[in-house]
Amino acid sequence: MHGLSKIFWCISASLFALHQYLPSVKCSSIELRPAKNSHNSIKNEDDSKKAFDIAVHGILLWASTGFLMPVGVLFIRMSRTSTHEFHRTRLKVFFYLHTILQVIAVLLATAGSVISIRNFENSFNNCHQRLGLALYGAIYVQVLIGFRRPRRGTKARTVWYISHWIMGTSVAFAGIFNTYTGLRAYHMKTSKSTSLWTILFTAQVSLMAFFYLFQEKWDYIQKQGVILGNEPVTSSVQITSQEENNKEASTTEPRRKSNALGTYFSRSNALNKLFQLT
Template sequence: MRFLHNLGFFCILFLVSPLFTSSQEHVKGVSNHKEHIHKHMSRKLSFEIKLHGFLLWASMGFLTPVGLLAIRMSHRVQCRRRLRILFYVHALSEILSLLLSTAGAVMSFRNFNNSFNNRHQRIGVGLYGLIWLQALIGIVRPQRGSKGRSMWFLVHWMLGTAVSLLGVLNIYTGLVAYQEKTSKGIKFWTIVFTAEVCFITFFYLFQDKWVYIHKQGVSLGNESKGATTDQVVLPRDKQKEVAPAESC
């Protein structure tokens, strides 16, 4: 009787064990599938973070400074053709910067955790608003010589400066946020971006003084030659007529 009882027990165990094994394999398969999805999402999220950072660097770290330098250089240009070219460079750079920053902001709102609990996100929201405000002010530019031109220029200049400074600051905070989220080093990119900022700053300050330096050299070089030719050869009232026009 005991033999029959044990035989029945082993038969039931033999029948149930495949079900138990298949259940374990099913659970393991579900776990592996979830882990695969998690890895895939992590790779996707990492790519989106890098793309977001690249778009904002291209916008705030490159195109905005290029537009700022172009309009700064135009203050010393007398040729209308060169002045028009620099103005178009400024306008196109700022339009592309606006489009790229908008694409980066849309990516951030759609794909990232926007709890606004860190400095990068809070600065980013304020910066995005200032970018669009600056664009609208640029569109409604008054004609040169009109009554509100001076006030418009002051506001446009102040907003442009604020956007440039906040843009550079937010790139640094974005690198810090990237390091905190991915645990990856940012030392190399920080050094590269700092070198770029230093070069742009130096060029911004130097090009404003280049004309002055050039004039200093010209005036010192021509000081010993000048006066006798005009006084002896040409009458005083004819000097303006033969004065060479500035070439383009």
Template sequence: MTPKVLFQLKMHALFHWSSFGFLMPVGIILARMSSKSKSGRSIRVLFYCHVISQIAAVLLATGGAALSLMNFENSFSNSHQRVGLALYGFMWLQPLIGFFRPERGVKVRSLWYFLHWLLGIAICATGITNVYIGLHTYHERTTKSVKLWTGLLTFELSLLLFFYLLIDRWSYMMKQGNAPIEQLRPTDNRKTYPTTLRKELGMVQE
């Protein structure tokens, strides 16, 4: 394998790692954050960041596919190539679905949201799996160790997954330092009076 082909393989891997292994998960996290936000401005900013990250991910993955088609043997005899081919089709379908987003309040909005969410998760998960398969294929063809890159990818994805799960529990965690409302209410239901009034009432009773 020539140095030129090795360089192209590394660029192909870098494009797909950046796309499926970073930008797509970040886009999913941004969408999750926007659903939890209560500020209209924050929701808009997070939404546009989500769109930008996903467009960049699609473009990078397309660049990786172009490198593969122009420079590598594409007999589609291995799982990495076959999965990648199917992935590119669904990857371009996702932004089209996002573009035809129904307005809020329309009945099909819930169905659209479920389809958009499910397809996005499936594309991201399949893409990440294919990156792992690609690293293994690279090791088989070059006999070079990929343990470091596999470990770094796993570490990065673990951090992103942890952050994704943390978003759901963050507000709940912040509330743990506050006393429940029930504890803030007085337990004594008896009426309280100023000191002077209590003394006067005592004198009257005597």
């Protein structure tokens, strides 16, 4: 009996300890599960926020260097292909449009650069980040050059114009190229397809290039149907009339020669007969 009581007390103590242990295990499993889910939710929130920041950064830089700056270049080119009658008025309108668009583009590029500096890992180990950094510097240099415009008629004006034109064209081409690299970087970061955005951006660039070439030649195209003061007026009607006059001249001259010879010989025969009779 004494041995049985010992066994009983051992079994009871084991069951009591197991009973005390099982709830603790159960509670610990319940507590660990929400911690794991919260960690995953935090990670998902970070990924979604990062993807959102990348999308906002891309939209701002596309609107700045991929759209507004090239359109501003088109406006300033249109002012130089205008007619002489409205040259001054159109020059002022297109100049102010060019300036406003470039200022808005610089502000959008600044906002995009602030987002990239604060929220992204800027290791500058890829083409997009390196070109973007160089593009930021070129944009602000171009702003300074634009506001330091000298007056017309000075030697500094020629140097300013060449540098402003080269810098502006370079910024426009670099911005378009960096938009493509940005779309590729977005695809690599988020694994989302960017084929549709690439096609739409290519169509936009192609349309702007066509419009640039078309307005470059528009003044020349209009002059094709206008007769200038120094150019001789020639038409198909005049050419045909000249050909007809030449034909008439060629046909009438032999007739005149034959009639003159005929009258000469007829007169000489008449004189010979008269001399013979006498």
